Amino acid sequence: MFRKIPAFFKLYRADVLILSFLAFFAGRLLGKGNFSSVFLVQSFFIALFPYNFVYTLNSITDVVEDSKNKPWRPIPSGALSRRDAVLWLIFLAFCSISGTVILFDGLEKYLVFGILIFGIFYSLPPFVLKKRGMLACFVTGLGIAYPMIIAGGIEFFPFSASLLLHVLGVTVLKDLSDFEGDLLAGRKVAGSANIGKNCFLSVVFMLLSAAGFLLTPFKTAVVLPVFALAVLFFSMFFLKDFNKKIYQRMIFATAAASIAALILIALQV
Numbered sequence: 001m002f003r004k005i006p007a008f009f010k011l012y013r014a015d016v017l018i019l020s021f022l023a024f025f026a027g028r029l030l031g032k033g034n035f036s037s038v039f040l041v042q043s044f045f046i047a048l049f050p051y052n053f054v055y056t057l058n059s060i061t062d063v064v065e066d067s068k069n070k071p072w073r074p075i076p077s078g079a080l081s082r083r084d085a086v087l088w089l090i091f092l093a094f095c096s097i098s099g100t101v102i103l104f105d106g107l108e109k110y111l112v113f114g115i116l117i118f119g120i121f122y123s124l125p126p127f128v129l130k131k132r133g134m135l136a137c138f139v140t141g142l143g144i145a146y147p148m149i150i151a152g153g154i155e156f157f158p159f160s161a162s163l164l165l166h167v168l169g170v171t172v173l174k175d176l177s178d179f180e181g182d183l184l185a186g187r188k189v190a191g192s193a194n195i196g197k198n199c200f201l202s203v204v205f206m207l208l209s210a211a212g213f214l215l216t217p218f219k220t221a222v223v224l225p226v227f228a229l230a231v232l233f234f235s236m237f238f239l240k241d242f243n244k245k246i247y248q249r250m251i252f253a254t255a256a257a258s259i260a261a262l263i264l265i266a267l268q269v
Contacts (some may be wrong), residue, residue, distance in 0.1 A: 007079040008088045011059040012052045020147050021047035027151030027160065029217060030265060039151075045099050046147050050112060053092040054119030054143070058130070060085045061123045082196045106197045111150045118143060137175070141168040159221070166225050169205030169249045172198055175196030176243045195243065202232060202250075220264045227257040 025043040029035060059066070059075065060082060067076045093116070100112045121127040122139055130136045145164035152160050176198055186199040206225040213222040231253040235246050 002082060003231065004080060007074040008056075008084075011056040011080070011085060011088070013055055015255055016051055016055055016144070017047050018255050019144055019251075019258065020051045022147060022255070022262060023163070024147035026262050026265075027148035027153075027156060027257075028045045029157070031152035031156035031263075038179045042103055042151075043147075045103055046112070046115075046150075049092055049096040049099055050115040050119075051143075051147075053089065053096050054122070056089050056092060057123045071186070078084065087265060093193045108150055115143075115146065118146075134172075137171045138168065140174065141171040145170075155163055158212065159216045159218060162209050162216065162221070163224070165205050165209035165212060166228065169202045169209060169225065169228065170247070170254055172201045172205065173247045173250060176246055199232065199236065203229065206232075218265050221261045223261050223264075224254060228253050 021043050024046045025039060028039040028043065032039075043212075059073065063075050063082070067072045071077060075082060075085055096116060100109055104112050116140065122129045122136075129139050141164060144167045145160060148163055149157070149160045176195065206229050210225040212220050213225070215220060219234075228250055231249055232246070235242055235249055239245070
């Protein structure tokens, strides 16, 4: 069983681990205006357990599409059985629930529980939001920005909303890379065959995000949509495999720009 531990973590995604940690930590640091070791503990918890639960559940229910889109993933490749993955999911659920009760109070506790609820709605019947076309992109984008919304509170919401617009500009490109597997799984992928439409929506969301960041006290964060737009246009005109790789490129561009922006903003606080 211990030999399977690396495969268990491969049910999750490194980019989501990084982005959920950064989003929560940035929300706490900037929203509260000071540093606390508790912020780090809460940020690591959010990234390692509730979000791990959500993406592990999605991996378990995505076997059909992953067999086409990502056959190297743990369950399609045979590194893990579905039973192994379900046992790991139960462990993550227990840690997520108990940790939330210990680490959070008041409304925040219920908002963190909301991560688990959104994950269930996204992947399991009768909702299965991941099969709802553009709604699935919106839920995915909300999921990435949600830690900052929890951590920053109402006062920090304009910044959180600007981040949400940025992430929506990224997730609207997701269908371009997962087109064949999503069709195989019976998902609505309206627009996935229309590169121009998806890219246009991405640019609109990015521009709105940039405008939003410029209206907040932390204008340095405008580097996120600006850098993402540069990656989008450079990939479109100069790099190969645009469809298959653009979503991954935009995710890692966001992660890199987030780290840079967080460092610059922290120096200003």
